[in-house]
Amino acid sequence: MTRTTPEAPSTTTPTPVPTTRRQALDTPSRRVRRALRSRSGLVVGGAAAVALVGGLATVGTQPALGEAIGIPSASATSTPALHGSDLDRAQAAATIATARTVLADANDKTDTRALERQVAALSDYRGMSGSAITTRIASTVDAATQVADASASQDKADADAAAAAAAQAQAEAEAAAAAERAAAEAAAAAERQAAANTVGGAKATASSMAASQYGWGSAQFQCLDNLWTKESGWNYQAVNPNGGATGIPQALPGSKMGTVAADWRTNATTQITWGLQYISAAYGTPCAAWAHSQATNFY
Known part of the structure; x- marks a missing residue:
């Protein structure tokens, strides 16, 4: 009897295609803002750089972060665990990356100076103690949350103002067109009257x-x-x-x-x-x- 070995299932996961408006709007920037508002843990913008697993942290697929904290990036077969000062530094680097994403996405009218100061202060994390890093991470996340919320509010205000301006422009254009038609009709009536008066x-x-x-x-x-x-x-x-x-x-x-x-x-x-x-x-x-x-x- 010939034994047939079953083929292993494919490990390639197809890229999901958005099927709803909610999925289409689920952009990295929106995910960052939602995560900042939840404040339930360390937030990482863009591709995940650090994952907390069982109280330890692992470096993911963002090489720049691994180089920044002195630990090689994880390969497909190995994911080194982080703890102690390495974990603190990884969390600081990830927080900075997230804050910079918020800064890049912020509405131009939003005041981002406080967040920029927090990022600058946290950037010296290599020479800080663990408690100092934790304190500055918290301050940076708070500032990033405020900027994200203020930016979202300003985005809405700008959209509302643009819609109002467009509506006003449309109303003015329609009024001008109506006045022009009325003037043309009055001129035509005056011309007809002048002819009738001869x-x-x-x-x-x-x-x-x-x-x-x-x-x-x-x-x-x-x-x-x-x-x-x-x-x-x-x-x-x-x-x-x-x-x-x-x-x-x-x-x-x-x-x-x-x-x-x-x-x-x-x-x-x-x-x-x-x-x-x-x-x-x-x-x-x-x-x-x-x-x-x-x-x-x-x-």
Whole structure:
């Protein structure tokens, strides 16, 4: 019988791919800040340099730290244990590395001077006693925690301010666009009004309104043209010096036309609207009004 030896399982661990927003945001910088806030033990930024195991410390995969404390870095098959002064120095070096990570990541507006002083003070750990190192590590972690928290608050404040500024800029842009549209519409309306106030424009308006609103055809408009040519020459600014009759239809007083609109002094269309109403109510048709004007010299 042939014995088959099972293959050993692969020791290679695939690199995890973030599958959630929480995992995607789990950056080294965020982990440092969370670890600093917890203060539950020694915090190491970036790749772990020191691991506490059963009260001892081992140097991990960061060669610079091992060289800094005079102990070779661990290989895949050996991990030397640290204790005593070596452990104190390893903890000091790891704390400095963490603090420098916090400094590098800090918001530019955050005051980091206290943490920088703590790092500088702890950097002399090779000549310190164990108790002095422990005290300065604690002070450095406290300062790093304060900087990390202040930086996070400033990051949020900056983001809020940027969002508010963007919203304000958007509102101002929309207001400016609305003002520009309103100005363009007002200019177009003024241009249309100016055209309507000309003799030709006034006649075109009167002809259209006479046909659409009163059913008066070209014959009646001819009578209307004769009548208002005699009265005002179709001049919306005409004023009779003898009695004060005003506008195209020569209303007396001119304020009568205010029953149509308040712009009766400047708007030929308002004057024409009132004039056609008056003719319809008083004479029935423009030709009847024209006949009366010919007989009496007024209507």
